[in-house]
Amino acid sequence: MYAFEFERPGSLDAAVKALQEEDAQALGGGQTLIPTLKQRLAMPSKLVSLKGIAELQGIAQEGDVLKVGGGSTHGAVARETKGIFAGLSLMASKIGDPAVRNRGTMGGSLANNDPAACYPAALMATRGTVVTNTREIAAEEYFQGLFTTALEEGEIITSIRFPLPEKSNYQKFEQPASRFPLVGVFVAKYGDRVGVGVTGASEDGVFAWKEAEEALAGNFAPEAVDDLWVSAEGMMSDLHGTAEYRAHLVKVMTKRAVAAAE
Amino acid sequence: MPKDHGIGASTKRREDVRFLTGDGHYTDDINLHGQAYVHFLRSDVAHGRLVSVETEEAAKMPGVLRIFTGKDFEAVGSIPCGWLITSRDGQPMQEPPHPVLAQGKVRHVGDPIAAVVAETYEQARDAAEAIMVEIEDLPAVIDMKQALAEGATKVHDDLKDNLCYDWGFVEENREAVDKAIKEAHHVTTLELRNQRLVANPMEPRVAVGDYARHNDESTLYTTSQNPHVIRLLMGAFVLGIPEHKLRVAAPDVGGGFGSKIFHYAEEAFCTFAAKQLRRPVKWTSSRAEAFISDAQGRDHVTKIELALDKDNNFTALRTETYANMGAYLSTFSTSVPTWLHGTLMAGNYKTPLIYVNVKAVFTNTVPVDAYRGAGRPEATYQLERVIDKAARELGVDPLALRRQNFVTEFPYATPVAVEYDTGDYNATLDKLEEIADLKGFEARRKESEAKGKLRGLGVNCYIEACGIAPSNLVGQLGARAGLYESATVRVNATGGLVVMTGSHSHGQGHETTFPQVIADMIGIDANMVEIEHGDTANTPMGMGTYGSRSIAVGGSAMVRAAEKVIAKAKKIAAHMMEASEGDIELKDGQFTVAGTDKSLAWGDVTLAAYVPHNYPLEELEPGLEETAFYDPSNFTYPAGAYACEVEVDPETGKVTVERFAAADDFGNVINPMIVEGQVHGGIAQGVGQALLESCVYDETGQLLTGTYMDYAMPRAGDLPSYVVDHSCRTPCTHNPLGVKGCGEAGAIASPPTVVNAVIDALQSGGHKVDHIDMPVSPARVWQAMQ
Incomplete structure (x- = not known):
């Protein structure tokens, strides 16, 4: 990696200030950034670690909303949302391996917005909110395509707010090499609506499968999507699966998530 | 002789102490x-x-x-x-x-x-x-057939084209094979690819x-x-x-x-x-660099035709293979698709006529060379896949078809230039039926069906030629090296031994198994024996470790050197006990004179060798150190039968390996635990090739699978608990230990086993699928079902 300065601020304000320097880069768990640096594919002047900021920590239920601090590791999410938000706990427990889960953070993952990341599916299905140091951003506005979000330069995700569903589940069909989702589907059932968030599949990144959401709102059962069809147009196609295969898997994984929702 | 030390004991690997406690001394530690x-x-x-x-x-x-x-x-x-x-x-x-x-x-x-x-x-x-x-x-x-097309760009401007060689084997059989296939009652044809792999050792x-x-x-x-x-x-x-x-x-x-x-x-x-x-x-090397600079493996494209008579006897076999050499000729690259592949095409079967054609091709890709099994997995894969297809076409039991065509009398000279010294293929297949519980398969298939899964059974037989190799033979075949092995056995004055071997251990456990042999020969504790290897400064000229040759060739050299040591020690003992050399026996570390109660400990005699006061100096040099070079008279031919049961998820195409059993005949076994470990590792690599691994270039020659994000390695969770058996033993007839190589068997035998199982599963679900190229990924299986 190229040489860089390293700063570990103790407060959000200090972090915001540190990030004002040109080419400064926020560092969450480093699960994407560090390998990128090692390959010399990025050349930040300064890394600003968010690990020492108390405001980014903590996972708590606030009424019918779950608030997850942006600096929460996947391991913490998996442990601490068990019994509160089954689908999210399950999702977090299957990201990477224990080493990844003990370093990687939800804020880092959402800020990076890898098209095959898991969390975007949960945020989209729940129509959750990304809270930053300056504002709140609704899921549908937040995601803007592959590796692209509504975040401004230097803006830091402080927490993520998920409306708690009655039932939820996440089904990940793994890409054989990376074990990221080739297709991942998160289903969240509320009293009056159902959310279906799909990751890994589309060329535009995470999306809500709205036809399925409507069908499932009327009948929360796997058969409800039997007559729906997902178009292969706009789906990613690579070594590990064609667009048609991914489109097919969206439906299969949706049905499985509905069947397994708890 | 404590039974946890000698031949046949599952002695724990002594080298693991340093490997598992961070005290290994690797090149990067220098x-x-x-x-x-x-x-x-x-x-x-x-x-x-x-x-x-x-x-x-x-x-x-x-x-x-x-x-x-x-x-x-x-x-x-x-x-x-x-x-x-x-x-x-x-x-x-x-x-x-x-x-x-x-x-x-x-x-x-x-x-x-x-x-x-x-x-x-x-x-x-x-x-x-x-x-x-x-x-x-x-x-x-990039593409081999395009590389050979008229007017193709040349990888090397000074060569006449991109064809390295066009090899025919056995060329004299060509016409007879063509005729036999033309006139056959039935011919089964299969076109397949044995995909390119990246070796990926843990240490770059x-x-x-x-x-x-x-x-x-x-x-x-x-x-x-x-x-x-x-x-x-x-x-x-x-x-x-x-x-x-x-x-x-x-x-x-x-x-x-x-x-x-x-x-x-x-x-x-x-x-x-x-x-x-x-x-x-x-x-x-970084890991990324390893992907573009370590020689890669396999990459064969093959058409195979198997001819059968009306009674389902194999009558002829013909193959045409394109073998990718990459951009340059790596050290043993040219031998892999030829002598290490063509000579194995008979498999376990008495097919009388075989012709193998291999065209080796230069492409703008990383050089390709030997990878665990080297040529033998490619041979086994083609043969066992085409036999499975033939059984399906003819509506006969694939096991029965194999048994019917087995070689049963040994030694057996194949039509592809090698002579199997010994074996019993029915015995390993019988053993497999037992340990894999093949009788219970239909019940398990029904259980899978009840869960909405398709279950398939794949069976495979294999033979391989390893313990490489008789120098005079390989010399005739074009090798520019001898393939003997060497050992020096140095006995120290107080009785401890150091064996300096030309074999090299990089995971095989020589430091544990080689002393077990010496311990057995002398009757001492294996911990009195130390193994040194890997340095030209202190080992005799050796050819190293590959081709499952260490115990068969390196071990044999060590036995020959130890025999010389023991013969000399007996002379010294005879002098010391004033007896005739012929009456001296060595057992449990004691020299005795037959028919008397006279005895000397091993250490008394070794001390005398270095403190030669009472010593036949006029007839015998002091000291106790001998070197031997061993050149095998033949390959060793381990063989066996493998079974795999898979479940296919018909909605996603995902294949999971549910059961895996291996019955191998490795002849005599020095350390059963280490042999099992070798088979386990080989199966993991074989299953990895069958289901996951693939090195892919795009048409411009960029590597699409240059990291683990796209190159799929097998992980523990992808593999079931194996049932491994090596109780069927036909000892090798030509080396002193009666041993055969075991390091490559798993990687050779398992890919066709897995693919046969997947095809069986799909067929059971009514999908008329004859073949899917490896890796049999979810996407490919799903596509095949559409």
Whole structure:
């Protein structure tokens, strides 16, 4: 990696200030950034670690909303949302391996917005909110395509707010090499609506499968999507699966998530 | 003799203590005083003409000692190929030069263009980025059949085309085979690909070159499976350093799987640069670099035809294979698709007529060479897949079809030039039926169906030729080396022994198994025996470890040397006990005189050898140390039968391996636990090839699977608990231990087992699928079902 300065601020304000320097880069768990640096594919002047900021920590239920601090590791999410938000706990427990889960953070993952990341599916299905140091951003506005979000330069995700569903589940069909989702589907059932968030599949990144959401709102059962069809147009196609295969898997994984929702 | 020490004991691996506690001593742990670091600037295009390489500015950067380019190596030799293949027309193969650093052209992504030596690794890397390289792009030659088409771009301008050789075996059989196939009652044809793999040993390659001015001696520390071979190839062919001025040492090596057999450019570079700069020079490969610089494996495209008579007897077999050599000829690359592949095409069967044609092709890809099994997995895969297809076409039981055609009488001379000394294929198949509970399969299939899954059973038989190899035979076949092995057994005055073996352990457990043999021969505790290997400075000329040869060839050399030691010790004992040499017996570490109560301990006699006061000095030299070179008279032929049960998820195409059983005949077994471990590892690699691994280039020669994000390695969770058995034993008839190689069997036998199972599962679900190329990924299975 190229040489860089390293700063570990103790407060959000200090972090915001540190990030004002040109080419400064926020560092969450480093699960994407560090390998990128090692390959010399990025050349930040300064890394600003968010690990020492108390405001980014903590996972708590606030009424019918779950608030997850942006600096929460996947391991913490998996442990601490068990019994509160089954689908999210399950999702977090299957990201990477224990080493990844003990370093990687939800804020880092959402800020990076890898098209095959898991969390975007949960945020989209729940129509959750990304809270930053300056504002709140609704899921549908937040995601803007592959590796692209509504975040401004230097803006830091402080927490993520998920409306708690009655039932939820996440089904990940793994890409054989990376074990990221080739297709991942998160289903969240509320009293009056159902959310279906799909990751890994589309060329535009995470999306809500709205036809399925409507069908499932009327009948929360796997058969409800039997007559729906997902178009292969706009789906990613690579070594590990064609667009048609991914489109097919969206439906299969949706049905499985509905069947397994708890 | 404590039973936890000798032959047949599952002694725990003594080397694991250091490996598991972080005390292993690998090449990257070697750091010499004044050491500099090299970074290789590698081509990022697959094929191009080097117009210019400007290093002037880069050379001025901080810490840079020198930047080398191809020009610096114009007077240096070419990296040699170790095996000459002769084409069907009698012409020798086309053999292009392989420079240490690219000269004139770059021929694959990863081809080294320049090497920056600097005080630190980061400085070397910084300076490499400042080198200005101008390359005139040329069309990349990737597909083998297109490479052979009229007018195709040539990978090597000085060759007449991209065909390395066109090999026919056995050429005299060609017409008879054609005729037999034409007139056959039934012919089953299959076209398949044995995909390219990346070896991926846990430890990437490392080289440290050093030079001592005081005695003009060069030393190379390297991650090698065979340091003497590297000394010979690099010293004699590349750098022109005589062997007495060159030492090559390979300390602990973290896995090789074949990829560390070969002599690589980086080794020659570090040795050369150390002498030029009078500084030790170190290179440590990154994982990304390994993907574009370690020789890769397999990459065969084959059409196979099996002819049967009306009674389902195999009558003839014909294959046509295109074998990818990559851009240059790696050390043993040319032998893999020919002698290590063609000679195995008979498999376990008495097919009377066989003809194998192999066209080896140059492409703008990383060189391809031996990878665990090397040629034998390719042979087994074709043969066992086509037999499975034939059974389906004929509506007969695939096991019965195999049994009917088994070789049952030994020795058996195949029509492809090898003679199986011993074996019992029905015995291993019987054993497999038992340990795999094949009777219970239909019930398990129903259970799977009840869960909505398709269950399939795949069975496979294999034979392999290993324990490489009789030198006079391989010499006739084009090998430019002998394939004996050596050992020196040094007995110390107080009775302990050191065995210096030419074999090299990089995971095989020699430090544990070799002492078990010596312990058994003398009747002492195995802990009295130490194994030294991996350094040309203190081991006799040896050929190293590959081709499942260590115990069969290296172990035999050790036995011969130990026999000499024991014979001499008996002479000393006879003198000391005033008895006739012929009456001396050695048992449990005691020399006795037959028919008397006289005895001497092992240590009394070894002490006398070095303190020769009461000693027959007029007839016998003092000391107790003997060397032996063992050249095998034949290969060893392990064989066996494997079974795999898979479940296929019909909605996603995902295949899961539910059960896996292996019944192997390895002859006599020294350490059953280590043998099991070798089989386990081999199966993991075989299942990895069948379901996951694949090295893919795009049409421009860019590697699409250059990291673990896209190159799928098998993980523990992908594999079931195996049932492994090696109780069927037909000892090898021609080596002193009666042993056969076991290191490659799992990797050879498991890919067809898994694919046969997947096809069976799909057929059971009504899908008329005859074949899916490996890796049998979810996407491919789903596609095949559509």
